[in-house]
Amino acid sequence: MQDQWREIMNKKMQFPPDLIAAIQEGNVILISKLLMTMDGILRQLDDSEDRLWREALNLSIRLGSEDTIVALLQGVKFDFRQIHEALLVAVDTNQPRVVKRLLDRLDQEKGVGNKKVDVRSFSLAIFDHSIDDSQFAPGVTPLTLACQKDLYEIVIMLTNKGHVIPWPHTISCTCLECQNGRQYDLLKFSLSRINTYRGIASRAYLSIASEDAMLSAFRLSTELRKLSKKEPEFKPQYLSLEQLCQEFAVELLGMCRNQSEVTTILNNYDEDSDNELDEQTFEEGIPNLARLRLAVNYNQKQFVTHPICQQVLSSIWCGNLSGWRGSNTAWKLLVSTGIFLTMPFLCLIYWIAPKSKIGKTLKVPVIKFLLHSASYMWFIIILLGESITMELYRHDFASRKQNLLQNSIHMVWVVGFFWFECKEVWIEGVQTYLRDWWNIMDMTVLSMYLASFTLRVMIMLKGYILCQGPDAVNECTYFTEAERQDWHQEDPQLISEVLFAVTSMVSFTRLAYILPAHESLGTLQISIGKMIDDMMRFMFILMIIGTAFLCGINNVYVPYVNTPYLGRFNETFRFLFWTMFGVVNQNYVDMPEYLLAEFVGRVLYGIYTLVIVIVLLNMLIAMITNSFQKIEDDADVEWKFARSKLYLSYFREGLTMPVPFNIIPSPKSLFYLLRAIFKKLCCCCSAKPPNYPPIASMSNLNNNGKPEDSHVPYRLQVIKALVQRYIESARREFEETKRKDVGNRITELSKVVGRLHSEMKHIHEKLQPTSTKHEDNDMLRRYIAGAKNNFKGFDNKAAIRGGTDCLPDKRETDGVTPEEDTEEDGSPVLVHTFSPTHSESSGDTGVDSQTGAESQSPE
Numbered sequence: 001m002q003d004q005w006r007e008i009m010n011k012k013m014q015f016p017p018d019l020i021a022a023i024q025e026g027n028v029i030l031i032s033k034l035l036m037t038m039d040g041i042l043r044q045l046d047d048s049e050d051r052l053w054r055e056a057l058n059l060s061i062r063l064g065s066e067d068t069i070v071a072l073l074q075g076v077k078f079d080f081r082q083i084h085e086a087l088l089v090a091v092d093t094n095q096p097r098v099v100k101r102l103l104d105r106l107d108q109e110k111g112v113g114n115k116k117v118d119v120r121s122f123s124l125a126i127f128d129h130s131i132d133d134s135q136f137a138p139g140v141t142p143l144t145l146a147c148q149k150d151l152y153e154i155v156i157m158l159t160n161k162g163h164v165i166p167w168p169h170t171i172s173c174t175c176l177e178c179q180n181g182r183q184y185d186l187l188k189f190s191l192s193r194i195n196t197y198r199g200i201a202s203r204a205y206l207s208i209a210s211e212d213a214m215l216s217a218f219r220l221s222t223e224l225r226k227l228s229k230k231e232p233e234f235k236p237q238y239l240s241l242e243q244l245c246q247e248f249a250v251e252l253l254g255m256c257r258n259q260s261e262v263t264t265i266l267n268n269y270d271e272d273s274d275n276e277l278d279e280q281t282f283e284e285g286i287p288n289l290a291r292l293r294l295a296v297n298y299n300q301k302q303f304v305t306h307p308i309c310q311q312v313l314s315s316i317w318c319g320n321l322s323g324w325r326g327s328n329t330a331w332k333l334l335v336s337t338g339i340f341l342t343m344p345f346l347c348l349i350y351w352i353a354p355k356s357k358i359g360k361t362l363k364v365p366v367i368k369f370l371l372h373s374a375s376y377m378w379f380i381i382i383l384l385g386e387s388i389t390m391e392l393y394r395h396d397f398a399s400r401k402q403n404l405l406q407n408s409i410h411m412v413w414v415v416g417f418f419w420f421e422c423k424e425v426w427i428e429g430v431q432t433y434l435r436d437w438w439n440i441m442d443m444t445v446l447s448m449y450l451a452s453f454t455l456r457v458m459i460m461l462k463g464y465i466l467c468q469g470p471d472a473v474n475e476c477t478y479f480t481e482a483e484r485q486d487w488h489q490e491d492p493q494l495i496s497e498v499l500f501a502v503t504s505m506v507s508f509t510r511l512a513y514i515l516p517a518h519e520s521l522g523t524l525q526i527s528i529g530k531m532i533d534d535m536m537r538f539m540f541i542l543m544i545i546g547t548a549f550l551c552g553i554n555n556v557y558v559p560y561v562n563t564p565y566l567g568r569f570n571e572t573f574r575f576l577f578w579t580m581f582g583v584v585n586q587n588y589v590d591m592p593e594y595l596l597a598e599f600v601g602r603v604l605y606g607i608y609t610l611v612i613v614i615v616l617l618n619m620l621i622a623m624i625t626n627s628f629q630k631i632e633d634d635a636d637v638e639w640k641f642a643r644s645k646l647y648l649s650y651f652r653e654g655l656t657m658p659v660p661f662n663i664i665p666s667p668k669s670l671f672y673l674l675r676a677i678f679k680k681l682c683c684c685c686s687a688k689p690p691n692y693p694p695i696a697s698m699s700n701l702n703n704n705g706k707p708e709d710s711h712v713p714y715r716l717q718v719i720k721a722l723v724q725r726y727i728e729s730a731r732r733e734f735e736e737t738k739r740k741d742v743g744n745r746i747t748e749l750s751k752v753v754g755r756l757h758s759e760m761k762h763i764h765e766k767l768q769p770t771s772t773k774h775e776d777n778d779m780l781r782r783y784i785a786g787a788k789n790n791f792k793g794f795d796n797k798a799a800i801r802g803g804t805d806c807l808p809d810k811r812e813t814d815g816v817t818p819e820e821d822t823e824e825d826g827s828p829v830l831v832h833t834f835s836p837t838h839s840e841s842s843g844d845t846g847v848d849s850q851t852g853a854e855s856q857s858p859e
Helices: 002-012 019-025 028-035 047-063 066-075 080-092 096-110 115-127 129-133 142-148 152-160 176-184 186-200 203-209 213-230 232-253 259-267 290-297 307-318 329-341 343-352 357-362 365-392 410-428 430-435 437-466 473-480 492-517 519-557 569-579 595-633 635-649 667-682 714-767 773-791 794-801 835-839
Strands: 820-822 828-830 844-847 854-857
Touching (some): 019 047, 047 066, 047 080, 080 142, 176 186, 186 213, 203 213, 213 232, 329 343, 357 365, 410 430, 430 437, 492 519, 492 635
Antiparallel strands (some): 844 854
8 A cells, every 4th residue: 555655646746847957057966856755766757747857868868967867867767768768869969878877777677688678669669659759750769870870889889788670571561560550650660661771771780780791781782772662752762771881881892901801802702601612713713703793793883893893803804914904905906816816726725735824824814705705706707608698599598499508507606605505504503694684685596596497407307208208299399399489478487587687686786795895885885775775665655655646547547448558557557657767758648538537637647746756756865865974974883893794704614615616525524524523422522721811800819919719710700800990990080070170160269269359459449549559468368368278178078068058167166257267377367258249249150168069250
């Protein structure tokens, strides 16, 4: 009964009205008296007083008075919601000591070690009605706020206490928590989701909460890019966070200090590849660059085009040919021509002696690239030769008597290309292979080549088989002697010829794959690809509008049978299609016998011309121009990213022999096959892990300051060292910015003092014309000395007090009035005598003598 009576009495107690004033004054004694109860228990809070008590605690935190905070926490029993908001205020004002005190208070309330309760309570804060009165957005927890502000010390403190940022559910999630959140308040649910991603994508959270911060940044960047498409209403927010993740990965890469760290970062994919030496480098000594390939797959353009990555790629690309990069274009063209002419002999040498000097040179990626390009150029020349041959023997190719040998030499290259693509799928995997549109195009073209050749062979075999039997005379005659005008529309030879014509055209466009090797041509190729993408999207709109006018104009002329041109669907389509290019006769729409139909037809045709020719085509030109300008504005990044993909395609084990020489099995391939079988059977060839140098960091140094042995994988050691360097760099940058800000404030104060001196001198001359010059200088000296004394310790005060001007003047508590101070010689120095007169009546910026906050002073 006594405990219940105390609870009832405490709930009836009202909020002390003098408490806010006592907190502003920092009067701890008065605060303790106001919080004191008759029975000495903690003050319980009523719901009607909740907002007032929150403001009291938040005000004391913003003022930075730890004694006041301790008095409030000792005298009042704050619930979790009030501690939650107080933590947000302490994080917002960057006060780690206050955050620690509040976390300790939570541990006292809910038991030490019970960390899951706090995290769960934070995640359920969206259902709290009182959060609508808070100054913080829904979904913002102390950890997310600290991460958004990159407060590393507070983030470490919170994560050590067990606070985490729960990963948001997918957009289409139908769990009970997501359903309740949407039904309770859809806007608050969406804002909570965005704020959660802001905390996860912050540099502080990625640095501290992730074991591999760089890999986490890659994956989070890709997820945010997908979310920007799934939630277009928040697309700018997601794209900004995605850009933040990319920049963080680039900044981590910039923390590397030696080639060993760069090699470790770019070669390792994840924790599964730490102890596998076979995955570190290929057989030919070329690093696998697993993480760089992952960055290309994740479209991390800033990371891939970083100078460190480009330097690694260029060094591997040229290999031991150090003079290739510095040579001029004429020398490169001469070498390329020599490789083109001597390609069969070079391939023969590599087939016989792959370990010879010439064989090792052919393994260099740039030479391998020139060798494969030369092979493709020979393929193009053969296609041209076959086209000329078909023209010379035109009558034979128009009949069934065509010779397969005359136009099937290219099939040797086609078989080689097909085997090359199969090996590429085996090396990279199906998923990685299909990510590249060039690979899909290659497989399509090769399939069409094989289909065309198969149809021609099928015709010859069918004619030969049918002619062997006496019952199929007509079929034998059709497949052996029939003229072209007697063939069926679905004749296999017609289909084969069409497929060969299309694939020949596409084969020439495949040369655009090698253009990124050159800067100017590569940028142009990227621009053309982007223009084609814009044109495909434009064709969808054009198809809708064109179909509408096609149906309308065709329906006008259908009932009139005597119209020679329009009224038939295919004729109307052809008429409207060529109208876009201005190569048709406008008299097609004339029909003088029927004035109404002619008038409607002319109006529809005029509107079609206006919409298609003037509006849509000009819009297409504007879209293409805009895309070209975007590529040109970021040409360096786009070209380097495309060139990196080209380089990586030649950084593979094998695939040195170009087409069609790769069809012939080499002694090297047989040796590799036998060695693989031997390893599979014996399992005795285990590679030793590489001996990497130790990484010196703050966490693996012993008492003597020397690196100690650690069982942590070398990749994680490098990542941890990069993160520590990044955090230290961020702290130094913050301190430098802070010092610059203080210096700017001092400069502004000097300007204000100078202006006040001139005005004071002018007023003093008017009021006391008989005053001596010595007295004026003495007054000015006292004023400047007082300003300097007030500005001493500004940096510490600003950090402790949070930049507020609500604290009482320390000199008042020491018995010194705010109007005067004393110098070392005991002479009084005016401090605030002239501030009200000039500061409040002007619009220039000055500095308050108590907090260093900016005030106003005259121009």
